[in-house]
Every structure is written in structure tokens, then in C-alpha cells.
Amino acid sequence: MDIQLKRGLLDICVLAAIKNKASYGYKIIKDMKPYIELSESTLYTILKRLETANMLTVHTAEHGGRLRKYYHITPKGLERIDFFKNEWKEIMSIYRFITKEDVADE
Amino acid sequence: MNKQEFLAQLGKGLLGLPQEDLVERIAFYSEMIDDRMEEGLSESEAVSEIGPVNSVVAQILADTPPTKLVKKQIEPPRALKAWEIVLIVLGSPIWISLLITFIAIIIAAYIAVWSVIVTLWSIEGSFVACSLGGILSGILFACNGNALTAVAIISIGLVCAGLSIFMLYICKTATKGAFMLTKAPMLWAKKHLIKRGA
Numbered sequence: 001m002d003i004q005l006k007r008g009l010l011d012i013c014v015l016a017a018i019k020n021k022a023s024y025g026y027k028i029i030k031d032m033k034p035y036i037e038l039s040e041s042t043l044y045t046i047l048k049r050l051e052t053a054n055m056l057t058v059h060t061a062e063h064g065g066r067l068r069k070y071y072h073i074t075p076k077g078l079e080r081i082d083f084f085k086n087e088w089k090e091i092m093s094i095y096r097f098i099t100k101e102d103v104a105d106e
Numbered sequence: 107m108n109k110q111e112f113l114a115q116l117g118k119g120l121l122g123l124p125q126e127d128l129v130e131r132i133a134f135y136s137e138m139i140d141d142r143m144e145e146g147l148s149e150s151e152a153v154s155e156i157g158p159v160n161s162v163v164a165q166i167l168a169d170t171p172p173t174k175l176v177k178k179q180i181e182p183p184r185a186l187k188a189w190e191i192v193l194i195v196l197g198s199p200i201w202i203s204l205l206i207t208f209i210a211i212i213i214a215a216y217i218a219v220w221s222v223i224v225t226l227w228s229i230e231g232s233f234v235a236c237s238l239g240g241i242l243s244g245i246l247f248a249c250n251g252n253a254l255t256a257v258a259i260i261s262i263g264l265v266c267a268g269l270s271i272f273m274l275y276i277c278k279t280a281t282k283g284a285f286m287l288t289k290a291p292m293l294w295a296k297k298h299l300i301k302r303g304a
Contacts, residue, residue, distance in 0.1 A: 025134065026141035040138055040156060041165045044131070064144065065199055068137055 010038055012084045014046050015055060015077050022059070022072040047071060055080055109139045110192065112153045117188030119163030122175050125186060131166065133195045216288065223284050226277045233270030237263045 013036055017028045029043060038046075050056045055077035059070050107115075113132050120128050135156065142152035156162065167175075186194070194201070240263020248256035 024137070024141070026138055039165065040135065041162060041169060044134055044166075045169045062199075066137075066140055067133075067198060068141075069134075 006036070010036065010042065011046055011050065012081060013038075014043070014050065015073060015081050018056060018071050018073045019078070019081060022070045024068050024070050028071070050077065107153050107159075108149050109136065109153055110196070112139070112156070112159060113192045113195075114189055115159045116162060117191055119159065120166060121188060122167070123170060124174060125191075127170075127174070128188075129191050129195065132191055135162075136195055212291075219284050219287060223277075223281050226273070226280050230270060230273040230277050233266050233273055237265075237267035237270055239263070240266060 013032055014028060017023055017031045023031070025040070025043060025047075029038060029040070032038060047056070047058075051058060053076070055074055057072045057074060059072060060067050061070055062068075113136055116135060117128060117132055120131060123131070138156060139149070139152045142155055143149060147155065240259050244256045244258075244260030244263060247253075247259060
């Protein structure tokens, strides 16, 4: 997939991974793996960016004798997902336009 | 490679980052390795899944805005070494609880010392009250013509007054001592900080 396109989608995917329930780093990567690959350092950068944009909050909790960071989505993060869904409708109409051209050419 | 080696090399590679970023990155990768091991991977498998240290370092540095790297150059040279940060991160469950215990002990010691002071002052207060009460009630008895009782009570009052003067001296000395005791660790900490800063 195109790098620019992937970059835009990854933010939404990370938000989607914590949408229903707070999650932690490794679980986010694991949950996304069947759909889209992302490395630890990319995830770190995305989490930082989303935190700065107030789309998620971070809470540290004790787990099995060590500390683990949990990421919680905020109302703003949920809004971002909804916004993306609407955007996608536009993209789909563009997609239809593109594929229609293909047919006309043949 | 085991986890500690990985984190130490990572820390070494990221020394150009501001310290708080470095600590956070190491904690992040430490958590990632721990979570993989919890899934049943061995330590070396978990580390190798993260990828070679060099490429992890390269990607992190590529993601870091140059302003951060430049800012780091301007910062004062005293910084924790990579292995110190690894130890702090790995040992955090232990040292946090130790630190809390240590603070609790110091607070308990202060409470103990100051409760002795409070006790001494309340004894002093009761001596003063006894002497005032004794002399006043002695005068009342005297007015009623009960001379023998009056003399006895007034003399008890005077004894209390004497004791209260003696006690006042003890109280003052003890309070001074307690203040010194409270100040001493503060002074020590301040001196230590100044030495470090110089």
C-alpha cells in the first residue's frame, strides 16, 4: 500500500483498536496484525501524536508485578473515527468514478 | 540477546534523545518484550521479534524531529547513563515501594519526636494550671476563714509553680533539639544538591 495512504489509516486503526476497551501496546499491534502491519516504533509515534491531540489518554497500571501503560480513547478520538467513516463515503464515490473511467476505456 | 542487553544497546543508541524521551522509549520496549514473554515466547525470541537494535534505533531517530536532538546538545552534560535508566525502569516496582517505605519511616520518626514535645508542653501546661488554680483556690479558702486548708493548697500551688519553671526549661531545650533534628536532613539534602550542581 502507498506509504502516505497507510500513514493516514494507521491513526484511525489505532483509535479503532482502543475504541471499545482500553488496550496496551502489544495488544494493539496484535489486534491490527491481520489487517495492517505496524512496528513498535511506528506505534509509539502514533500513540504520542494521538495523546497530544487529546484523542486518547494514558494510564499506567500494575500488571503481573510490573507496570503497563493502558490507552483509553477520548470523546475526541471517537469523533475522529466517525469523521473518517464519513470521509470514506467520499473516497468510495471517487473510487466509483475511477473504476467507471476504466470501464469506459475498454 | 536477552532483554537487558537489548535495552542497554537501545539506550546507548538513543543517547542523543532528551532524557525523558529516552526513559519512556526504554520503558515502552521493555513492556513490549515482557508482553511477548507473557504470551509464551522465550526471552530471546521476544527480543528478536522486535527486530535488530540498529534498525530500531535508526527508525526512532528518523521519527524524532531534529529540534529535539539539537535541544539535547544544549542541555547540561549531567545525565543518567543508559544502564542507569535501564535499571531504574526495570527496578521501578521495587524502588517505588522502597521509596514509599523510606518516606513513611521518616514521617513516623518525625511524628514520634514531635509527640514527645507535645507531651512535654502539656505537662508544663498542667503545672501552670495547677499553680494558678492552687493559689486562687487557696485565697478563696482563706477568705472563708479556712486558714489551714488555704496554706496547704497555696503551698501545693507554689510547688507546682516551681516545677513549671523547671519544666519550662526542659521543654525549651527539647523543642530546640527537635527543630535541629527536623532541619538536619534538609540541610544535608541541600548541601548534597549544591555539590551536585557545582
